[in-house]
Amino acid sequence: MSSEFGIDDLKRILAEGAGGESGLTGDIQDVTFEDLGYDSLALLETGTRIGREYGLEFEDTAFVDVDTPRDLLGVVNAHLLDHAAGS
Numbered sequence: 001m002s003s004e005f006g007i008d009d010l011k012r013i014l015a016e017g018a019g020g021e022s023g024l025t026g027d028i029q030d031v032t033f034e035d036l037g038y039d040s041l042a043l044l045e046t047g048t049r050i051g052r053e054y055g056l057e058f059e060d061t062a063f064v065d066v067d068t069p070r071d072l073l074g075v076v077n078a079h080l081l082d083h084a085a086g087s
Contacts, residue, residue: 003084005054005076010069013049017042029070036069043072050076056083 011024028036033043043063051058056079066072 003080005050005073005080007069007073010046010073010076013046013053014038014042017045017049029073030068032067033069033072034067046072054080054083056080 007029011028014024024036033039038046040063043066047058047063050056054076056076058075058079062075062079063072066075
C-alpha cells in the first residue's frame with residue numbers, strides 16, 4: 001500500500017461508497033463535494049472507509065472544514081504521516 005493517499009484512492013473509495021461507479025472523472029481536486037453531489041454524511045462515511053482501510057482514526061471533527069477532494073487528501077495524508085511517525 002502506498003504511503004500517500006491520492007486522488008485515485010479517493011475516487012475508488014467514493015465509488016465503493018456509492019455502490020459501484022462514482023462517475024468522478026477528470027480533475028476534481030478543487031471541485032466542492034457539494035458540486036460533486038456528496039453531502040456531509042457521505043464525507044463521514046468516506047472517512048470511515050478510509051480509516052478502516054488505512055488503519056487510521058479520525059476525530060469526529062476531522063472533516064468539518066473539508067470542502068474539496070484536495071482538502072480531504074490533505075487531512076488524510078497528514079494523518080498518514082503522523083501514523084507513520086508513530087504519533
